[in-house]
Amino acid sequence: MKNVQFISLQPNPIIIKELRIRMRGIRPYAILTIFLIALVAAGYGMYHLMLRQALFGGSMLSFQVGQGLFSGLALCEICLIVFLAPAMTSGAISSEREQLTYEMLLATPLRPASILWGKLVAALSYIFLLIFAAVPVFSVVLMFGGIAPWDLLKVFLLLLITAITCGTIGLFCSSLLRRTSQATVISYSAILVLIGSTMMAGSLWSYFSGPIWQPVPPELLYLNPFSALISIVTVTPATSTDFFFGGDVFGLPLLSQFAAGVVHYGPNGPVVLPIYRATIVFYLILTVALYWISTHLVLPRRRWIPRWSDVTFAVLLAVLIGGTWLTHDWWRVLPPPSI
Amino acid sequence: MTNAIETTNLTRRYGKTTALANLNLSVAQGSIYGFIGPNGAGKTTTLRLLAGLLEPSSGEIRLLNQKLSGSGTEAQRLVGYMPDFFGVYDDLRVWEYLDFFARCYGLDHARRRTTVEQLLDLVDLTPRRNDFVQNLSRGMQQRLCLAHALVHDPPILLLDEPASGLDPRARVELRELLRTLREMGKTIVLSSHILSELAEICTEIGIIDCGQMIVSGSVDAVRQQLQGGSHLRIRILGAVEPAVEALQNTPAASRLPAIAEVRVDSSDERVLHVELANATEETQAALLTHLVTSGILVSEYHAQTENLENLFLRLTEVMS
Incomplete structure (x- = not known):
């Protein structure tokens, strides 16, 4: 055997290995099939729910059905992402440590950052597959009207960024902790805090604000992916005088729980605040920051000594923060004055 | 190299x-x-x-x-x-x-x-x-x-x-x-x-x-x-007492090695174990000649090397 060339332009070996393991057998295809069937069933159920509302006197036009279905299906997808992404990544590094293969990987020329990148891409690629496989199901809402293709794109952008952020949170915990069980618990806890605390604050704000019944400040909801989703899928908010089972949002009653602070009622009627812009911006910053720290956590030695890659991350983060600052007129939306 | x-x-x-x-x-x-x-x-x-x-x-x-x-x-x-x-x-x-x-x-x-x-x-x-x-x-x-x-x-x-x-x-x-x-x-x-x-x-x-x-x-x-001296295993035809006597009374000023200990094997009474303090191949050969010329019938004669386990145990015992 001759000496080996160590410069390679080949695909990341971790991605190939992970995909080989993950896509083997019938399981991944069965999960995909079950997911699509469940999504179709959920959409069908929502459709019938809305038809029943019409029977009880609620106004139900075709565009409203389209918007309701759109909201419900998007909620199903984001739930799936929030619960699946950390599960896919929280064992990425810790499982290598647990099965004693991490040291063998570190003995190769593969850089720890490449291991991290390969793990993230491999884990998220399956979630992306689920998201893209759902596109035909989503396209059904276009038949009912009420939704512009641009809204669909915005939802998919939010879903992808939420998947990357939740995946990076799992990856960070996996790099930080030695055991997968600990990493899973901590990453789910972090996501629960991210969603739960903002949702709780949004729900309770009106009761404890002074004077009482003040609208929730949108800043409280920036990091909640559900609120961001509401701000996209609520194309036509229900007016406060409407009787509608879904409350502020067409579709499922549950969705209205996330609408507090997103839909504001001003003198000129209800206004939907585009919270999703701030969510996307802050999720990107959070993702880069967590990934940067993770690249140091996975190092076996000289963990916190600055490296050249840190310059790249610092520049990227500076660009993102600078861009966020410069575009604050776009993403920082002020609520209209209350009625 | x-x-x-x-x-x-x-x-x-x-x-x-x-x-x-x-x-x-x-x-x-x-x-x-x-x-x-x-x-x-x-x-x-x-x-x-x-x-x-x-x-x-x-x-x-x-x-x-x-x-x-x-x-x-x-x-x-x-x-x-x-x-x-x-x-x-x-x-x-x-x-x-x-x-x-x-x-x-x-x-x-x-x-x-x-x-x-x-x-x-x-x-x-x-x-x-x-x-x-x-x-x-x-x-x-x-x-x-x-x-x-x-x-x-x-x-x-x-x-x-x-x-x-x-x-x-x-x-x-x-x-x-x-x-x-x-x-x-x-x-x-x-x-x-x-x-x-x-x-x-x-x-x-x-x-x-x-x-x-x-x-x-x-x-x-x-x-x-690690071994320092060496260990001989000698099998005698007939009684071992004359052989023990010959080994313990080696003539002074000869090329024979210094003998630290002679003992009879516990499982075979015709086998002797001899510990030499400073043995070389020449002195071991001289010892065999001495036994033969003393009229001892020797059927087996070989140097036993201590195995690594014993050496390792002895060494780490000393260290501890």
């Missing part, structure tokens, strides 16, 4: 604990070097330092005359490392496992295919190439792990306890494999608790305890150095 491995005052501390203290090690190219030491002696720390997985607290490592830098990246090219507790990806097939590590070393498609086939052949796993790794026996997994350390054709192999957990047949197979690798020009450093095996296969050994090298060199030199 250039040394494959050379360390100078190599020290590694974990907090206040010194795992390795001023290790000066030289391993000649093409040799099989065996590390002997009790648990916690510093064997694994030494191998991990050599593999570039740990950073020395102080001291220097040279691999094929190339100094290991702080990042230890040179070791990745020069060294194939097999840890003591190795992991395998259960859900990969045998060929995929090697293919994965070959990709990690950046081998192109053609080289990868050839290397995987060659290595499967070398470790005798070609018939199992499409099996899942989890279905292999422990010995096969051990051979596969050894093969993974060879994908980039490194000149130095570091094997931490490669024979642990193997049955006798698998150990013999591993020993043969290591001999083959040595014939291929590899320098092999291995640690083991099975000392007799090290003695059979290693050209050099080093005994390490409490992070310090006690003795290092060729197996015979180490044995000679």
Whole structure:
């Protein structure tokens, strides 16, 4: 055997290995099939729910059905992402440590950052597959009207960024902790805090604000992916005088729980605040920051000594923060004055 | 000849604990070097330092005359490392496992295919190439792990306890494999608790305890150095008393060795064990001549070398 060339332009070996393991057998295809069937069933159920509302006197036009279905299906997808992404990544590094293969990987020329990148891409690629496989199901809402293709794109952008952020949170915990069980618990806890605390604050704000019944400040909801989703899928908010089972949002009653602070009622009627812009911006910053720290956590030695890659991350983060600052007129939306 | 491995005052501390203290090690190219030491002696720390997985607290490592830098990246090219507790990806097939590590070393498609086939052949796993790794026996997994350390054709192999957990047949197979690798020009450093095996296969050994090298060199030199005197086993035809008398009353000012102790074997009363204080081949031959000329009928006469286990136990007892 001759000496080996160590410069390679080949695909990341971790991605190939992970995909080989993950896509083997019938399981991944069965999960995909079950997911699509469940999504179709959920959409069908929502459709019938809305038809029943019409029977009880609620106004139900075709565009409203389209918007309701759109909201419900998007909620199903984001739930799936929030619960699946950390599960896919929280064992990425810790499982290598647990099965004693991490040291063998570190003995190769593969850089720890490449291991991290390969793990993230491999884990998220399956979630992306689920998201893209759902596109035909989503396209059904276009038949009912009420939704512009641009809204669909915005939802998919939010879903992808939420998947990357939740995946990076799992990856960070996996790099930080030695055991997968600990990493899973901590990453789910972090996501629960991210969603739960903002949702709780949004729900309770009106009761404890002074004077009482003040609208929730949108800043409280920036990091909640559900609120961001509401701000996209609520194309036509229900007016406060409407009787509608879904409350502020067409579709499922549950969705209205996330609408507090997103839909504001001003003198000129209800206004939907585009919270999703701030969510996307802050999720990107959070993702880069967590990934940067993770690249140091996975190092076996000289963990916190600055490296050249840190310059790249610092520049990227500076660009993102600078861009966020410069575009604050776009993403920082002020609520209209209350009625 | 250039040394494959050379360390100078190599020290590694974990907090206040010194795992390795001023290790000066030289391993000649093409040799099989065996590390002997009790648990916690510093064997694994030494191998991990050599593999570039740990950073020395102080001291220097040279691999094929190339100094290991702080990042230890040179070791990745020069060294194939097999840890003591190795992991395998259960859900990969045998060929995929090697293919994965070959990709990690950046081998192109053609080289990868050839290397995987060659290595499967070398470790005798070609018939199992499409099996899942989890279905292999422990010995096969051990051979596969050894093969993974060879994908980039490194000149130095570091094997931490490669024979642990193997049955006798698998150990013999591993020993043969290591001999083959040595014939291929590899320098092999291995640690083991099975000392007799090290003695059979290693050209050099080093005994390490409490992070310090006690003795290092060729197996015979180490044995000679530790054993001091030598031990003779003599079988007598007829009564042993005259032989004991002849041994205890050796003429002064002769070329005969100084006899420290003569005792009769507990299980065979016709066998004598003789401890010599300062024996050479010449003095041992002179002692045999003395017995024969004294009219003693000797049916067996040979020097017994102390095995490595005894030497190791004696040495570590002294150290403790």
